[in-house]
Structure formats: C-alpha cells, structure tokens
Amino acid sequence: NNPPWPAFRGYHTYSFAYATMGHRLPTILSKAIDDVVETLNQESEEERVTDLIECISRMDKLKEDLQSQARLRPIIDDGEADVALWNKEIAKYFQGKDFMNAPWLFAEAYKYRRLRECFSVSKYWQHYDVFFRQKCDTFSRSGDAVFELSTRFLEPFKHKEGLSDAEKLEAERLMFMELTQICLWGNSTDLSLLINMTEEQIKSLQSTGGEHLAATEKNILGNDMARLWETMKNLKTNTGGRIDFVLDNAGFELYCDCVYADFLIQSGLAKEVRFHGKRYPWFVSDVTKKDWNWLLNSMVYGHLFPKATDEEMESLRRLGLRWKQYEKEGKWIYEQHPFWCTGYTYWDLHSEAPDLFLHLSRSDLVIFKGDLNHRKLTYDCAAPPSTEFEIAIGPMASAAGAPRICSLRTIKSDVVVGLGSDGDVLAEKLDTEEAGWKISGKYAVVLLSEGRPG
Ligand code: F6P
Ligand code: MG
Secondary structure, three states, X not given: OOOOOOEOEOOOOOOHHHHHHHHHHHHHHHHHHHHHHHHHOOOOOHHHHHHHHHHHHHHHHHHHHHHOOOEOOOOOOOOOOOHHHHHHHHHHHOOOOEOOOOEHHHHHHHHHHHHHHHHHOOOOOOOOOOOHHHHHHHHHOOHHHHHHHHHHHOOOOOOOOOOOHHHHHHHHHHHHHHHHHHHHHHHHHOOOOOOOOOHXXXXXXXXXOHHHHHHHHOOEEEEOHHHHHHHXXXXXXXXXXXXXXEOOEOOHHHHHHHHHHHHHHHOOOEEEEEEEXXXXXXXXXXXXXXXXXXXXXXXXXXXXXXXXXXXXXXXXXXHHHHHHXXXXXXXXXXXXXXXXXXXXXXXXXXXXXXXXXXXXXXXXXXXEEHHHHHHHHOOOEOOOOOOOHHHHOOHHXXXXXXXXEEEEEEOOOOOOOOOOOOXXXXXXXXXXXXXXXXXXXXXXXXXXXXXXXX
C-alpha cells in the first residue's frame, strides 16, 4: 500500500529535507525556548516557575536529540488521544531510526509531537503554546490585507438588479475564482518558513487585489480551478453541499479561509462548512481551537490595529459577528480529530482512522490547505511532476468511499505532482532557471480528485 517512489529523508542533501532537519528545526526549537523563557520571566508563583523550568529542560533534551541523531523513542503516555497511533507507527516502521534517516515527513511531525510532550507531562503548563505569541503578532501586522478583505466582503454577496440567470452565474463564477485564489495564496504566510518577517515582506505576500491575482494565476502550475467551479455549480443546483476544510495556518490564512467559506455559504454553493484543526501546536503556525477562538474574538472585541480607522474596525467587527453567528447556527462547525496530529500520511487515513475517513466520505468536497497537507496526501515522495494527482494520493482517491478532494497549496517543499503530461519538462526548466522554486511559495497547485463512491 505504498507508492513506488522513495520518500524524502533528512540525509537527502539534494532535498529540502536536509536543510529542514539539520537547520530549520533546531532554529524553530531555539525560538520556542526563547518564548518560554519570556513567559518564565513574567511568572511569580514558585511551583509554576519550577514546573516551567522542567519544560525547558525537556525542550533542551529534544534539541540535543535532534542534533545528535538520537533514536526515535516512543511517546510518553500523556493522555493525548493520539499516543497509541504514534507508538504503533514507531514500533512498526521506525524502530532504531533517527531524525535524519527516518522519512522526513514522519521525523518532522515527530519533533512537534515531542515538543507537545515537553508540556503535556507538566502540572501547570499542559496547554502552553510556544508559537501563540508569534501567530498573534503576525496577524496583528497584517492590517492592510485584513482590512482590504473585510471592507470589501462585509456586505453579503448579492447580485446587481436586472441580471439574467446566465449573468448571475457568471458573476458567481468570477467571484468564486477570485476567492479561491485568495484562499490559496493565503497559504504563503506560514511561519515555519518566515521567521522574523518584516512588515514589507508580509505585505507583498498578502496582496489581494484583482490585478495581482490575474498575474499570480500563471504561477498555478497544475490548475483544476475550472473543474472545481463546475463541481461547485452542481452542488448549488442540489441545494448546496457540505464542504470540509482541512485547515493549515492560523492568523491571516485562516482569515482568508473564512472569507472564502463565508462566500460559499452566502452564495448558496454550500450549506454547511466543517473546519478541521489541530489539537495542539503543530508545524509552528497550524490552527488550534484556541487560534480559531482568538481570531473570531479579536475581530469582534480586539484592539489589534491601532492605526485602523473606525470604519475599518467596524467592518472587521461585523464580519466577526457574522462568522460567530454561523457557528451558533451550526452552518460552520469546528472539529479536531486526533489523526491530524500524527506522523501518518493520508495514504493510511482509511486504515488508521476509519471513523474520520467515513466522516470525510460524507462530504461533497474536502479542501486540503497548504504544503504539509499536500505532502501527507502525496506520501511526500519523489513522484515525477507529471504524475496524476489521483495516482499520487493513492487510497485517498481509489479506496471505496474516498471523498472528492481539492488540494490548495503553495509549493514549499520537494514533492510536486499534477503538472500535466509536460510537467517533467517544465519542472526541469524551473530547476535550471529558478533555483529554489520549490520552496519559495511563489508557485502553487490547485488539484482536484473526484473520489470514489463507497
Ligand atoms: O516544506 C517546508 C515546510 O516548512 C514544512 O515544514 C511543512 O511541510 C510546510 O513547509 C509548512 O507549510 P504549510 O504551513 O503550508 O503546511
Ligand atoms: Mg502549516
């Protein structure tokens, strides 16, 4: 049940795995330790202080393990719902492996699970999020793009007077195409790659204007957006479908996802949207329930943008109120299945989390956001770029009950598929002309798999 291509591993010096395992992850851990030290310096209760110092010692040990090629040990039973899944996978496949010679995807996920353990076994700091400050801070520095969207999409979507049915449909199609791109490029701001971003860098990544989007569409190297629209249109005819988002990053990306989901509800394309987040801090900026609540409540009550006008603040507040209302009415539902925080790829989703597979199979469309989800869908292996998406995702396309899937991903790592029959040539050309094209987030894919009825 594995693909025929080798999975990337940390010791593959030609891949981004090498830089990630050897350099990026230790840097991320050092920054995480700095964050905990900042918290420690503001803590007054002795028991809480000493408890937190033990968390820091465990983080130091993890950093040492990471850098000294220590073997991957089982996860301590800290009561998390995923412990059994983790230890089963370690025992079955990764006995004796270390961070560099285990598959990159697994080793990287394992690091975040061990980081979780540093806190989950503590007495007072079980729910501490070492990335929370960073996530909030980046969103509060994203004001320009945030208000551009909130002022534009505040008024619910409605058609101009006197349009024919065909014109209405075309207006919806255009809006759908634009918002799909906004949702896609919202993925550029993941914090694991953009440590210490300047205000200018954030701005350039978040331009959302129409002209900009027309220019960026040519950077979508595998583009099934037209087919995606056909699918959505048919859902509307059937009184609106259920759409699932397997979320990626908190803050601005989540905000873009919600703008998109809002349009899907208002236009009648969807009647229910389910958002799938992580149970604990994951790959630096992934969404947890706390991030979700923080976003909605900051929009309604927050004072994050001191330079904003009253009108801008009001637009954000009203948008946030609408989204909270969707939650109350059950039109938006937030979920957090333990499987999303494991080291398994989605080739194993149907066998390792059959309840989740069944749940997703009832959806009309499951949108997977971002690079990590894409790596997990494709087994993070060296498949040729011309490989069809349906083939690259294995059982997620071919198993009975596989849902319809769309991957919205800006390319930030080695695996690239779905570029069409000329894809290998195109990738080779980019390899020679534009070093780093696979990790810059400048390019993207929007790939669709129809799934298989159960
Ligand atoms: O590939 C580089 C990387 O930083 C990985 O750590 C991770 O898969 C991914 O990018 C994070 O990006 P995203 O938030 O889009 O999943
Ligand atoms: Mg992420």
